[in-house]
Amino acid sequence: TRVGALVPAAGRGERLGGGTPKALRPLGGRPMLLHAVETLLSSTLVSQVVVAAPPTLVEVVGQILGPRVRVVPGGAERVDSVRAALEALDDDIGVVLVHDAARPLTPAKLVDAVATTVLDGHPAVIPVLPVTDTVKEVDADGRVVRTPPRDVLRAVQTPQGFRRDILYMAYANRDLPVTDDAGLVEALGVPVTTIPGAEEAFKVTRPADLVLAEALLAQFAP
Template sequence: ARVAVVVPAAGRGERLGGGVPKALRPLGGRPMLVHAVQALSAAELVSQIVVAAPPTLVEVVSRLLGPDVRVLPGGAERVDSVRGALRALDDDIRVVLVHDAARPLTPPSLVDAVARAVLGGHPAVIPVLPLADTVKEVDADGRVLRTPPRGGLRAVQTPQGFRREVLEAAYASQDGDQPAVTDDAGLVERLGVPVATIPGADEAFKVTRPADLMFAEALLARRPL
């Protein structure tokens, strides 16, 4: 069964700032997206990569990533970018991973672990980590409503992996009036499909704010060549 990865990379990176779309922000001298795609290419089980790029930069990104990576224009929201990229999958793809371009230091071994768990029979698989911070649920005025016990909470990373038909059904059922979904598994959960978890990786953190980029630069500088 062939495995594809869809890479949403069309965001503006407003929280990071800097005036460049986040996927093209340099990390160790090369765009973050290049690091992310290299990790995907290095995974043993990945046979197709489809990238959703900022619409005005499709040509630039395509030249950057080379002929083996399909590059399409992304959409207004992350869900739109993923939905568009799903249409470009090869016919024989049976497993689809979705991986943020903004997680440039994700280990290839995590990509393979997610793919292997789906190939092994789970319809949906996500990498997770325990939380360092306590989380509060608050009302619209910021008053604390409750404190869910931290031991039962997980922070969720990508790549998230799915049987192709499961992810396609989830995106077909998604409509704009539903509350914001912040990950792909969230859509799959709404279908009642069980979502399995596997251990995530510290290096798969998302570059969101300026301090994350500084951390990524420091980690990269210490990587063995």
């Protein structure tokens, strides 16, 4: 079974600030997206990478990433970007990884672990870590509704891996308000398997995340 990877990279990065779309913000002197894509390409299990770029930057992103990567215009929401990338996968891809451009320091061994677990017969696989903050559910007025016990909560990372047919079905059903791909798969009633995530696979969202990413990168490659 061939494994393909989709990279939604069409977000504006408003929480990060700075104007440039997040995927193209430099990290260690190179666009954040390039780090994520190079990790995927370095996996011997991944044989195709499709990136959803901001629509006005499809050509620029194509030049940055080179001929091994297909680049398509992304959409208004992350789900629209993933759907656009899904359409561009080769027909014989049977397992799909969905990986945020905004997780530039994700270790290659995490990519391989997710892909291997799907190839072993699990239809949907997500990397997770225990949460460190207590998490509360609140209502529209900000009043606390409940406090789930922290030990049953997990923070979810990417890449998330799926059997292609399952992801396709999940995306046929897209009007659900979800922030991760596995959420759509859960709504189908398909079991989702968790594997241990990696600290370095954190998402660069706010300015302090970029500072941390730069510092870690400098430590890996002095």
